[in-house]
Amino acid sequence: xxxxxxxxxxxxxxxxxxxxxxxxxxxxxxxxxxxxxxxxxxxxxxxxxxxxxxxxxxxxxxxxxxxxxxxxxxxxxxxxxxxxxxxxxxxxxxxxxxxxxxxxxxxxxx
Amino acid sequence: xxxxxxxxxxxxxxxxxxxxxxxxxxxxxxxxxxxxxxxxxxxxxxxxxxxxxxxxxxxxxxxxxxxxxxxxxxxxxxxxxxxxxxxxxxxxxxxxxxxxxxxxxxxxxxxxxxxx
Numbered sequence: 001x002x003x004x005x006x007x008x009x010x011x012x013x014x015x016x017x018x019x020x021x022x023x024x025x026x027x028x029x030x031x032x033x034x035x036x037x038x039x040x041x042x043x044x045x046x047x048x049x050x051x052x053x054x055x056x057x058x059x060x061x062x063x064x065x066x067x068x069x070x071x072x073x074x075x076x077x078x079x080x081x082x083x084x085x086x087x088x089x090x091x092x093x094x095x096x097x098x099x100x101x102x103x104x105x106x107x108x109x110x
Numbered sequence: 111x112x113x114x115x116x117x118x119x120x121x122x123x124x125x126x127x128x129x130x131x132x133x134x135x136x137x138x139x140x141x142x143x144x145x146x147x148x149x150x151x152x153x154x155x156x157x158x159x160x161x162x163x164x165x166x167x168x169x170x171x172x173x174x175x176x177x178x179x180x181x182x183x184x185x186x187x188x189x190x191x192x193x194x195x196x197x198x199x200x201x202x203x204x205x206x207x208x209x210x211x212x213x214x215x216x217x218x219x220x221x222x223x224x225x226x
Binding site: 004031032034036041042043044045046049051052053089091093096097098099100101102103 | 220
């Protein structure tokens with residue numbers, strides 16, 4: 001069964017810092033990997049999707065990389081802002097199921 | 111708004127009562143997923159539909175849970191004889207599955223259930 005792990009569980013940084021969130025998965029037979037943002041008590045918002053044949057995707061200040069063979073992905077956030085404070089979740093699509101990590105709770109301090 | 115919608119947003123019920131949640135997916139999406147999320151955890155897969163067919167169910171989905179998607183559009187999730195352990199956020203997501211690599215899930219705002 002696919003298992004997804006996210007490290008760290010929580011992260012607090014001052015505004016303006018660059019940061020990296022990590023996601024690892026045990027089964028490399030994935031179709032894609034998706035990064036989501038979740039604000040407290042809300043649903044998930046898709047940030048980036050990396051197909052299994054791709055190595056990275058970029059959107060604004062966000063850059064996500066994928067190393068399928070080693071079962072790892074990173075989400076890089078440049079020049080963090082207080083509005084980036086949220087929980088970030090990664091999910092991998094294996095077969096017909098999406099498997100989620102437990103998330104990294106990010107706090108950006110003004 | 112053409113996103114995924116869920117109703118109700120919040121539900122408080124007493125143990126033993128039945129509850130039903132509704133999800134309206136993005137109209138052209140052929141797949142619809144239900145998840146359960148508890149505090150500090152990621153969403154856990156419950157079940158999914160391809161059009162009107164329920165193709166997979168998690169072992170988390172006990173016989174007190176039933177889901178339908180009668181015309182391949184909206185879906186309902188019913189929990190019978192609710193227990194306090196059912197308290198969670200229930201999330202619905204939809205997607206367009208043509209090839210797996212490009213399948214992106216779009217989530218609704220969730221229904222928060224509290225069983226007293």
